[in-house]
Amino acid sequence: MASITLSGVTKVFGNSRVLNTTNLEVADGEFLTLVGPSGCGKSTTLRIIAGLENQTTVNVMIAGKKVNDLRPSRRNLAMVFQSYALYPHLTVRQNLEIPLKLRDLSFAERIPLIWSCVPGAREKVDKIGKVVNEIAATLKIEHLLDRKPGQLSGGQRQRVALGRAMVRKPAAFLMDEPLSNLDAGLRVHMRAELAGLHRSLKTTFIYVTHDQAEALTMSDRMAVMIDGDILQVGAPNDVYNDPKNIRVAEFVGSPKINILPGRTDPSGVLSCLNVNLSRRLRESVAGDVSIGLRPEHLSLQKKNAENCFLGRLTYKENLGSDVFLYVTINDEAHQVIARATPFEGHDVAIGDDVRLYLVPDKIIVFSADGNRLQLV
Amino acid sequence: MNKSENWYSEFSKHMILLFGTIIVILPFYLMLSFSFKSPAEIQSISGGFFGNQALMTDNRCLKAGKSKEACTMRPVIYNYSAAFSEAPLLRYLLNGVIVTLSIFFIQVIVALPCAYALAKLKFWGRDVVFGLVIFCLLIPVHAIALPLYLMLAKVGLTNTYASLVIPWTISVFGIFLMRQFFKTVPDDLIDAARMDGMSEFSIVWTVMLPTAIPALLAFGIFSVVAHWNDYFWPRVVITGDRDLMTPPLGLRMFKSDMDGNEYGPMMAAATVIVAPLVVAFLLAQRRFIEGITLTGMK
Numbered sequence: 192m193a194s195i196t197l198s199g200v201t202k203v204f205g206n207s208r209v210l211n212t213t214n215l216e217v218a219d220g221e222f223l224t225l226v227g228p229s230g231c232g233k234s235t236t237l238r239i240i241a242g243l244e245n246q247t248t249v250n251v252m253i254a255g256k257k258v259n260d261l262r263p264s265r266r267n268l269a270m271v272f273q274s275y276a277l278y279p280h281l282t283v284r285q286n287l288e289i290p291l292k293l294r295d296l297s298f299a300e301r302i303p304l305i306w307s308c309v310p311g312a313r314e315k316v317d318k319i320g321k322v323v324n325e326i327a328a329t330l331k332i333e334h335l336l337d338r339k340p341g342q343l344s345g346g347q348r349q350r351v352a353l354g355r356a357m358v359r360k361p362a363a364f365l366m367d368e369p370l371s372n373l374d375a376g377l378r379v380h381m382r383a384e385l386a387g388l389h390r391s392l393k394t395t396f397i398y399v400t401h402d403q404a405e406a407l408t409m410s411d412r413m414a415v416m417i418d419g420d421i422l423q424v425g426a427p428n429d430v431y432n433d434p435k436n437i438r439v440a441e442f443v444g445s446p447k448i449n450i451l452p453g454r455t456d457p458s459g460v461l462s463c464l465n466v467n468l469s470r471r472l473r474e475s476v477a478g479d480v481s482i483g484l485r486p487e488h489l490s491l492q493k494k495n496a497e498n499c500f501l502g503r504l505t506y507k508e509n510l511g512s513d514v515f516l517y518v519t520i521n522d523e524a525h526q527v528i529a530r531a532t533p534f535e536g537h538d539v540a541i542g543d544d545v546r547l548y549l550v551p552d553k554i555i556v557f558s559a560d561g562n563r564l565q566l567v
Numbered sequence: 568m569n570k571s572e573n574w575y576s577e578f579s580k581h582m583i584l585l586f587g588t589i590i591v592i593l594p595f596y597l598m599l600s601f602s603f604k605s606p607a608e609i610q611s612i613s614g615g616f617f618g619n620q621a622l623m624t625d626n627r628c629l630k631a632g633k634s635k636e637a638c639t640m641r642p643v644i645y646n647y648s649a650a651f652s653e654a655p656l657l658r659y660l661l662n663g664v665i666v667t668l669s670i671f672f673i674q675v676i677v678a679l680p681c682a683y684a685l686a687k688l689k690f691w692g693r694d695v696v697f698g699l700v701i702f703c704l705l706i707p708v709h710a711i712a713l714p715l716y717l718m719l720a721k722v723g724l725t726n727t728y729a730s731l732v733i734p735w736t737i738s739v740f741g742i743f744l745m746r747q748f749f750k751t752v753p754d755d756l757i758d759a760a761r762m763d764g765m766s767e768f769s770i771v772w773t774v775m776l777p778t779a780i781p782a783l784l785a786f787g788i789f790s791v792v793a794h795w796n797d798y799f800w801p802r803v804v805i806t807g808d809r810d811l812m813t814p815p816l817g818l819r820m821f822k823s824d825m826d827g828n829e830y831g832p833m834m835a836a837a838t839v840i841v842a843p844l845v846v847a848f849l850l851a852q853r854r855f856i857e858g859i860t861l862t863g864m865k
Contacts, residue, residue, distance in 0.1 A: 243758050264764030276759035280777035293764040355759075 193254035193267075193362035193395055194219045200246045202235055209235050210246075211419045217363075219254075222389045222396040226406035227416035228442065233399045236416070237365050240397065242266050254362060264293070269356035273368040275348045277340040283351050284323060284336040290359045291319045326354045346377045353388070363395035370405065382408055403443050407431065415439045437561040440483045446508075446515055449489070449527040453482040453556065461556065461566075464521050466498055468551050473565040480564065483555035486515060489529035491539065492548040500527070500547045504539055518545055598841075601834035605642035609830050618642055625649075642831060647839075649832035656836055658810060659817035660843070666731045666813055667794045671787055673736040678786075679779070682745030683771045687757055697746070703739040709799070716803050726811060730804040735794060741786050748782035749775060784851060792844060814840040 195217040202210035210232045217223045225233040238244035240251060242263035251258050258266050269290070277286050292301055296319075299305060300312040307313065327333045330350045340348055349369065356364055369385075370378045386409045389396050400406055406413040407427040414424040423435045434440035440448045453463040455478065459471040463482045472480075492499055502520035514536025516529045529547050539545055556564045596616075601609055604618035620641050628638035640648075650656055684690070685697050715734050716725070724730045752775065760770045776783070798815040805811050818836055 238758075241758075241762060243761060263758075263761045268762070270759065270762045272755040272759060274753050274755045276753065276755035278756070278760075278774060278777075290763040355763075 195240060195254075195363060195395060195397065196250070196252040197236070197240070198250045198252070200236070200239060200251065202232070202239065202244065202246055209419050210239075213419075213421055215414060215421060215424070217395055217397060220393050220395055222386070222398065222409060222411045224398045224400060224406040224410035224413040225416055226400055226403055226413055226442075229401050231416045232419040233401075233416045234367055237270075237367055237397060237399045241268055241270050241365050267359070267362045268365055269359055269361035269363075270365040270367065271352050271356050271369045273371055275340070275352040275372075277348060277351055277355070279340055282337050282339055283332065283343070284327075286340065286351060287323045287326060287336075287354050287358055288319055290355060291322060294359065295319065322358055326357050329357070330354050345373050346381070349373060349381065357392075361394070363397060366396065366398045368400055369398075371400070371402070378405075385409060403445065407443070415442060417442065433563075434483075434555065435563050437481055437483070437557040437563075440555060440557070444485060446486050446528045448555075449484045449486065450557075451482050451484065451525060451527070453480045454478070455480060461554075463549075463554075464500065464525070466500065466549070468498065468554065470551055470554065471567045472556065473567050479559055481557040481559070481561075483557065484527070484549055485553065486528045486530040488550045488553040489527060489547045490550075491516070491529065491531050491535050492546045495546065496548060498549050498551055500549065502527070502545055502547060504541055504543050504545050507536060507539075507541060509533075509536065516545070518547060520547070595841075598834045598837050601830050602646050602838045603643045604831060605645075606829065606831055608642070646831040646835040649829070650835040650839060653832060654817060654836065655809070656814075656817065656839060659812055659814045660840070662728075662811060662817075663795050663814045663840075665728060667791045669728070669732045670735045670794050671790045673732065674738040674741050674786075674790055675783065677737050678741035678745050679776060680768070680771050681742045682749050683767075683775055685742070685746045686749035687752075687754070688767075700739050700742050700746075704743060712800070712803055719804060725804050726806060726808045728811065731801060731811070731813065734800065738786075738790065741790065744786050745779060745782060748779055752778055788848070788851065791847070795844060 195215075197213055197215040200210065200213045201208065213232075213236060215236070225236060227233045235244060239246045240253075242251075242258065242261060246259070253266055253268070277283075278289065281289070295315055296306070296312065297309070300309050300315065306316070323336075324333070327336055330353060332347065332350050332354060335343060335347055335351070340351065343351065349372075352369070366385075370381050373381060382405060385396075385398075389409075398405070398410065410427060412424060413427050413430055414421050415430060416422070417438050423430055423439045425433075430439065431443055434443065437450065441450065451463050453461055453468075455461055455472055461468040461470050461472065461480070461482070468482075489500075500518075500520045502518040503523070504516055504518055505526070506517035508515040508517070512533070514531045514533055516531055516536065516539070517526060518529060519526050527547065554566075556566060558564050600616050600618075603616070603620075604614050605621065605623045607623075608614035608618045620643060622639050623642055623645060624635065625638045625640070625645060629635065681700075685693060685700070719725055719730045719733070724733070756774060756778075757770055760774050765773065795813075796815060797813070798819070801813045801816045802819075805813075805816060809817075818833070818840060
């Protein structure tokens with residue numbers, strides 16, 4: 192178990208800067224998710240922590256110790272890869288044994304046939320076997336130990352990859368999109384299992400994903416990375432409800448947040464399209480702003496009321512428990528997505544004129560340059 | 568395309584292939600056939616593939632003072648026993664095995680780390696080095712034979728196994744082939760090995776080598792066939808010592824030893840020399856094709 196600190200880490204590939212000055216602190220035992228669209232630098236960050244990539248400048252600390260020049264294997268971290276990266280020519284048992292053998296046995300003790308002549312080697316090998324059996328039991332893969340990775344299903348390989356990371360009892364686990372090669376059902380199942388594993392191991396987890404659902408469901412804290420910058424770090428709820436930047440708001444949440452053009456009049460009162468929101472900004476800035484509205488904060492309204500958009504329903508997305516309504520408003524210049532219950536969704540048909548009520552308390556306002564503006 | 572057109576195109580395709588096959592097979596057919604027949608049948612081109620196998624008497628054997636019974640035998644037995652008794656054929660075969668296996672072994676030791684570095688490590692000038700490898704593929708052996716010979720002669724290595732092996736130990740073809748294969752091995756696997764604590768050298772030998780077996784087999788077959796059959800280079804560096812001759816060179820010496828046109832024993836010797844390659848190919852056929860198409864592992 193260990194805390195991990197990145198301070199002022201940057202990474203430059205040739206002429207392009209993939210990682211701007213990055214600071215990140217991961218507490219001991221925390222499950223932190225690095226989430227962002229592909230190419231945002233999250234995997235690079237993870238690889239810098241692992242030592243597989245050299246940072247262009249400054250520091251990586253693990254458990255208070257500077258590890259900049261330490262080789263990956265000396266950092267006492269374990270990594271789970273998207274492609275699992277199991278050794279294809281070794282059985283599951285050998286795959287699980289390798290990290291321990293390389294760490295605990297001397298060169299002579301690893302040579303076939305010779306090892307049994309080295310004093311003390313047998314005890315070490317027996318101990319490794321015992322650890323492997325324990326891990327296999329924890330992950331319920333005992334019956335697979337003699338198979339080769341090629342004979343396993345995706346989910347089974349995933350478990351073996353986890354097992355290989357666990358055998359060393361590392362200071363922290365680094366996971367690089369470990370679930371993205373699994374099918375949808377198994378992914379949801381493994382999400383719960385990984386969260387459970389984290390609870391029982393109480394070890395630091397750093398988890399990289401592009402899937403914001405994984406970030407929202409599993410992590411203690413999530414760090415949203417876009418274009419080489421960590422834009423916001425916080426608990427999933429805070430990031431979802433209180434995004435500090437328009438790009439964070441757009442990335443987190445599915446379906447995507449609705450962004451509509453708004454204005455503030457000189458007294459600081461907000462309006463969105465033609466709807467007066469009767470809310471004010473804390474610091475009055477007259478001019479154009481962007482107004483973010485989550486789909487769940489828009490609802491169908493039968494009667495004419497205040498704070499309503501008029502629009503036409505163009506598409507219904509039925510997910511069973513929810514129905515997402517795609518509505519064009521303002522003479523079809525903007526499209527918004529609203530969440531409705533199945534009953535409400537059933538009542539309207541594509542092409543209908545509908546009225547959407549927006550909850551003024553829930554609006555999120557961003558300045559023209561994308562930063563969050565607080566409301567009074 | 569209708570059925571008759573289809574039939575026509577299939578037919579012409581197969582005819583062309585058949586024609587090619589005949590051209591390739593014919594020398595082998597003659598070699599095998601001559602190795603079975605008596606000298607008279609070879610001279611008169613009679614007796615079909617296998618000859619009549621009528622008993623014949625070996626005149627040279629009689630001259631050597633042996634009894635008539637001991638010198639009378641079937642042509643096939645005569646040819647093959649002459650092949651082994653007239654020249655140290657087994658010695659030639661052994662030399663062939665020693666030379667080709669040493670070449671292949673050292674080629675692998677050199678090519679794998681080179682290929683790994685060129686495929687998976689990032690270092691300044693990598694592309695230039697790889698360009699040089701490609702460039703070296705274009706240099707014909709014969710162009711550098713003379714300087715190579717002079718160098719070996721200066722250090723006194725002519726007429727040794729070393730002179731047969733050393734010039735071939737760095738195979739740019741091997742480096743190129745293995746580099747192309749290593750490119751298909753996922754980077755994650757190497758990173759996982761690094762996380763597990765392997766050094767770069769142990770990654771080459773314990774991770775890359777086992778995954779590259781299909782490619783290595785293909786390369787092995789190319790290498791072994793090329794050096795088993797090589798006549799040119801052994802002819803250049805083996806000038807006196809008959810104990811060092813490789814099979815093709817031995818075959819040449821063997822011919823000049825024979826009095827007259829003793830094609831039967833010579834073809835029997837040729838058959839014996841070719842046989843190991845044919846057997847090896849048949850055994851490794853599937854692997855061989857797999858290796859050439861490089862679809863072995865993913």
